[in-house]
Amino acid sequence: MQRILEHTKILKIATPPIFKHSHISMLTEAGIDLATIMEKVGHEDMKTTMKI
Template sequence: MPEKTFIKKHATPHTFRHKFISVLAETKVNLPTVMEEVGACVMKTTMKIYTHVTKK
């Protein structure tokens, strides 16, 4: 049986998208590659919305 976590936030597909893009940004994957992976088309929007999520 899987162990329970202490995560309280309701997870949605959008939550996982944010996390995925944030991890890619933290690991210095170049932005055009990130955008291609997630189907984003506006670089400025991608930077503004997704790269602020983590402290790194």
């Protein structure tokens, strides 16, 4: 992960969960339905996805 970040302009500490949360936010903004998002990210409980 650190090696990849060295080739970007990302200044904050980036971890896999940050990218997962960003992905979920972008899917939501794109109008993807909750069931599809949950399936993509492996959440079984809607509450987990909704927290993000």
